[in-house]
Amino acid sequence: MIVKFGDYPLHHGGVGAIRSLGRLGVPMYAITEDPYTPAASSRYLRRAFVWPTTGTEDPDRLVEGLLRVGKRIGRPAVLVPTDEEAAVLIAERQQELGDAFLFPRVEAGLPRRLASKQGLHELCVEHGIPTPVASFPQSYDDIERFARTARFPVVAKNREAFVRRSRPAVNGTTRIASREALLSLARDWGERPGVILQEYLPREEAEDWIVHAYFDADSNPRALFTGVKVRSWPPHAGMTANAYVVDNPELSDLAARFIKQIGFTGIIDLDLRFDRRDGQYKLLDFNPRMGAQFRLFESESGVDVVRAMHLDLTGRDVPEGEQRAGHRYIVENIDLPALLAYRRGGYTTPHAPTRASGTELAWLAGDDPLPFLTMLARFVRPGARHLYQLWRTNRRGGVGGGTGAAPPAESRG
Template identity: 40%
Template sequence: MPSFATDVPALLLRLDPNPYHHGTLGAARSLGRAGVEVHALVGSRIGAVGRTRFLHRVHTAAPAAGPGGAPTDAELEGALLAASEAIGRPAVLVPLDDRGAIGAARLAPRLAGRYLLPPVAPLLPARLADKAELSAVCARAEVAHPATVLPGSAREAAHAATELGLPAVAKWSRPWLLPPGLRSTALVRSPQEAARLYERTAEAGSALLLQRRLPDAPGADWFFHGYAAEGGRFLVGGAGRKERSWPPRTGLTAVGTWLPCPAVQEAAARLAAALDYRGILDLDFRLDPVTGVHHLVDFNPRPGAQFRLFTDRSGLDVVRAQHLHLTGRAVPEPRGGPGRVFVVENYALLSALLGPRAGGHTPAAASRGPVERAWFAADDPLPFAAMAAGWLGRCLARGARPAALRERLRTGSAGTTSGPAASAALPSTAGPAHPAPGPQGSQHTEPTPHTERRNPCTTS
């Protein structure tokens, strides 16, 4: 293991309200196992993550008054300064969501002397996290990006959806501002749906963009995590493939594998160099099976929740690399790692039981490397127990029916279940529904594609 400056603590900043954010747990364990004193500043309750033995103290920010529940810069600065006073010495600041990364970069000049941060341009994280800006960023860096339109009216949205090809992908440009009930990304299947979604722009708090949908294909979803220093040069980094996700095909990584991919790695290096990016980043790519080109679909200026997938034999990952680099320690050359598998137990279970069958890309047990689990760890078992208890209670409270899950286990099927068991296990409807005549005049309700649909067991 590299030699860490254990006299310099770390503050994990997470403003997202998800109480089951396994990326926060991964960061606490990674730095805590290295002997670093780890604090966390959260915008709401810490949840199961707070049970880890590697968190020294949890600091809670006051309720936010900003749009979408986000704190204003003044509120965030006040919370960070209060945490700094409690910590008592400068700390490495590690934002774990877009809100935190954007705010920390803007406030960096005023936090000097209190926190150690990568010297990224103050407005760059906000620009990169804004999905409306990403197309231009990719064009300048010569990185492929799906065709994207930013409509200026409901009529333009309807026309753009038709021109791009239906179904089209609809995204809100600044998802951290969304109110409950609106999904950050959805499929629109008709011009009318695109127009109706555009009419919710004021409610969403940011612009709507429409994007050509790249075809689904096994092994099409890739990601890259890295830590960049001066000139956008990666000190550590790696490409991985999403084997399973929750929700299926469009959600977060439930099972991922570290696999070298020159096309993804070269695109990430080109992008970071063009931006002179400094710090941790998480990039999402989708492979177009027709052209064989990987398209960048998302840029997260902070660690992805599955960052622990990219851990070498010495335990080095992007969070440890940031602490080493900002405290003046050498970041060693990574040694080994490809083939590792990362499993998020709760979402992997849902994906296996209720999602489609895995394609032929899942690595065989004989050829894959070590498996790291997001929640369970022999040296830190309480977070897993708290997650499992809370998650089960949430499932039951939201009406999950064990019969549906038992049927999946009995048949061994990961395909689509039909009949009453399936309807019990599918996501419950949130928001308005549009009735459509069913057989013999019955009424069947289907959620609008842009209204949030939640499985009873889903926590984010």
């Protein structure tokens, strides 16, 4: 069952999971904002449970709602969270949810710590995983002290899952060009600013990589994939718009070692940036759940991370197989504006193949056309609003969406 908290109906990852398991005959269910979302229109969805949420509800209310849905399904269903709020809630309330649903049993506090920018930074430092230099100001005075010595531009991100919904400091990952721009923004962040101020990694000197994987109860990888991100939207700061599967043993070993060290189990979606200046892969974001672009990756045996989790949690073997190197993934509604924006930048992806061995579209599928049509019908107004918000953001002195760092958590990328 697709579990999502918050209002983001145009989520291609949920549609991808419904199709991935539904094509194999698995009965699929989903929580949707209304009856007319792309996910709700999929031919592979047995039932949509319409339950509008904001992601800021009391956890007890969310657990009660999930249990009601579980009773209506009538048998244990595998939970597939699509956002940090859902992943954190399932982990922290697993004792209450365990009889009604199937999900990886992870240490209760770990997903929240991984979804926290500060928690992730601390784990990286503890286990020797490269990550950008970061500061976690506790007051406006801290920000003033940081600004006096910081090297600009810097990147600002919302620090914690859940808090980013109720009291967001920035509208996603934000590149701040100057001391004056930082202090101007910080005046609106309140007495305890919920932000991380992070080293800016110049996109001209870097390359964005992604890792998607499923780890079993012993934190062993049952499916692990690596790829390179060609474009994202908003540019350099949003969800993946175009990417390729590219073999990267060094990155695979880094991810597997880190997961083993922290003892995580379940699906992961990692964003890393290869810094050409020092030759290091720097971990920017750790999403302890399915990533929206997970259908980029499939093994030669037909396994993606959602299928791997479903097989493992239902007591079946996960077939081994190499990833489909050279395969391409395109998100139709955001790749065109991303392409136009990237033509003006200096970002390059030398590891991306010159020609794709195959292409997976996020929305359009010949055997399931309605989600694509529903997306088109709903995309026009929010798409225009988002472009207007980007324009307004860029008009504020020295502040922009392009970060050269990680996609924002708000994108559910």
